[in-house]
Amino acid sequence: xxxxxxxxxxxxxxxxxxxxxxxxxxxxxxxxxxxxxxxxxxxxxxxxxxxxxxxxxxxxxxxxxxxxxxxxxxxxxxxxxxxxxxxxxxxxxxxxx
Amino acid sequence: xxxxxxxxxxxxxxxxxxxxxxxxxxxxxxxxxxxxxxxxxxxxxxxxxxxxxxxxxxxxxxxxxxxxxxxxxxxxxxxxxxxxxxxxxxxxxxxxxxxxxxxxxxxxxxxxxxxxxxxxxxxxxxxxxxxxxxxxxxxxxxxxxxxxxxxxxxxxxxxxxxxxxxxxxxxxxxxxxxxxxxxxxxxxxxxxxxxxxxxxxxxxxxxxxxxxxxxxxxxxxxxxxxxxxxxxxxxxxxxxxxxxxxxx
Numbered sequence: 001x002x003x004x005x006x007x008x009x010x011x012x013x014x015x016x017x018x019x020x021x022x023x024x025x026x027x028x029x030x031x032x033x034x035x036x037x038x039x040x041x042x043x044x045x046x047x048x049x050x051x052x053x054x055x056x057x058x059x060x061x062x063x064x065x066x067x068x069x070x071x072x073x074x075x076x077x078x079x080x081x082x083x084x085x086x087x088x089x090x091x092x093x094x095x096x097x
Numbered sequence: 098x099x100x101x102x103x104x105x106x107x108x109x110x111x112x113x114x115x116x117x118x119x120x121x122x123x124x125x126x127x128x129x130x131x132x133x134x135x136x137x138x139x140x141x142x143x144x145x146x147x148x149x150x151x152x153x154x155x156x157x158x159x160x161x162x163x164x165x166x167x168x169x170x171x172x173x174x175x176x177x178x179x180x181x182x183x184x185x186x187x188x189x190x191x192x193x194x195x196x197x198x199x200x201x202x203x204x205x206x207x208x209x210x211x212x213x214x215x216x217x218x219x220x221x222x223x224x225x226x227x228x229x230x231x232x233x234x235x236x237x238x239x240x241x242x243x244x245x246x247x248x249x250x251x252x253x254x255x256x257x258x259x260x261x262x263x264x265x266x267x268x269x270x271x272x273x274x275x276x277x278x279x280x281x282x283x284x285x286x287x288x289x290x291x292x293x294x295x296x297x298x299x300x301x302x303x304x305x306x307x308x309x310x311x312x313x314x315x316x317x318x319x320x321x322x323x324x325x326x327x328x329x330x331x332x333x334x335x336x337x338x339x340x341x342x343x344x345x
Contacts, residue, residue: 003180004153011170011187012160018191020217022198038295038336039329044193045291046304046328047186048284050321051169053305054312055281063278070282074289080132082289086282090275 062097066090115241122245125231129223130249136164137254139279140171141261146271147175151262158258162251163221165287166190172280176317186321197225204232205243212240219247296335304328 056067070086077085137158144154149171157167166187173183197220205216205228227246231238268274291297308324315323 002153004149004174005156007170007174007180007183007187008153008157008160010184011157011166014184014188015161015163015166015191015194016218018188018194019198019220020214022195022200023202023217025195025199035333035336038332040192040196041294042296042300042329042332043189043325045288045294045297045300046332047169047189047321047325048165048288048291049301049304049328050308050324051172051284052281052288053308053324054317054320055278057309057312059278059281063275063281066275066278067282067285070285071289074286078132079286079290080135082286083135083279083283086285087275087279090278090282091273094273094275 062090062093065093115239118237118239118242119245122227122242122247123249124245125227126246126249129227129246130253133164133223133250134253134257136168136283137257138261138264139283140164140167141258141263142265142268143168143261143276143280144171144258145262145265146268146276147171149174149262151259151266154258154262154265155255159255161187161191162219162254163187163191163194164254165284168280168283173321178317182322189322189325193222194220197222201225201228204228204238205240208240208243216240216243219243219251221250223250296332299335300328300332303331 052067056064059067066086066089069089070082073085074082140158141151141154144157144167145151149157157170161167161170169190170183170187173186178186198217201220205213208216224243224247228238228243231242268276271277288301304324304327307327308320311323312320
């Protein structure tokens with residue numbers, strides 16, 4: 001099997017473990033240590049930011065405008081609206097400028 | 098009102114209600130299915146664009162069933178990142194499910210073991226949110242209701258990877274369509290979604306600055322783990338332990 005297929009299988013097994021593991025492991029403890037909870041809460045924003053920031057640093061001005069516009073839209077609207085707005089801006093800028 | 102709720106819970110096992118409960122769940126799953134459709138299609142198209150076959154794209158959607166982590170996986174694969182790090186990143190993005198899992202356990206503890214295993218497999222962000230809402234409203238969280246929510250989301254998610262994958266083969270000029278910016282925009286949306294959390298700005302700033310520096314100096318893929326670690330460290334440093342204690 002190709003490496004992609006192995007990555008998918010291993011990723012799927014680990015993903016399932018996160019989905020069932022919280023119940024299996026955390027339910028055995030009375031409570032989580034506050035610092036651990038703070039760290040866990042920070043995980044999604046911390047990981048996902050690293051996928052945006054370098055791309056923004058490398059992007060052309062059109063990409064930056066699309067990102068900035070999408071970020072503003074996200075303040076008021078849901079994720080789907082924000083995504084469609086950002087996508088529309090980048091496509092329009094790349095087509096016409 | 099409360100008495101009525103308890104009465105309703107006592108008829109949980111009535112098989113005549115199973116069909117109604119499935120469709121009640123289905124009605125909750127439908128809007129989630131519609132909202133996730135563009136991302137399911139985009140995933141299929143980008144996966145093929147990054148070197149996956151259509152079959153592999155479908156397999157990933159069917160086996161992992163977690164949009165953000167799948168996007169991270171194909172993005173890193175396109176950067177020639179070592180396999181173990183891609184797997185670890187998928188794990189890291191999905192790690193939040195540990196918390197859902199711990200929280201939802203008390204809602205679905207009456208499921209049979211196999212039902213329970215399947216339910217945890219299907220535990221996505223919106224599934225978690227709907228289950229918590231259902232439990233808080235006092236209505237019974239049954240396995241058949243839970244399946245009703247998950248079925249439209251799962252079936253369409255897998256189908257979209259296939260359709261998107263077929264479409265991805267047709268994209269001749271990804272740059273003109275802004276394909277390279279779509280994932281960063283999508284991830285920015287997810288980051289913005291967490292902005293109500295404690296110290297969000299500090300975490301995001303630390304992750305952003307450190308990941309850019311790491312990207313320019315050490316290079317990809319290490320900017321992901323190093324940047325993420327910086328954000329988490331920032332959270333631990335600036336957190337007020339007293340406040341966290343009060344909440345737990």
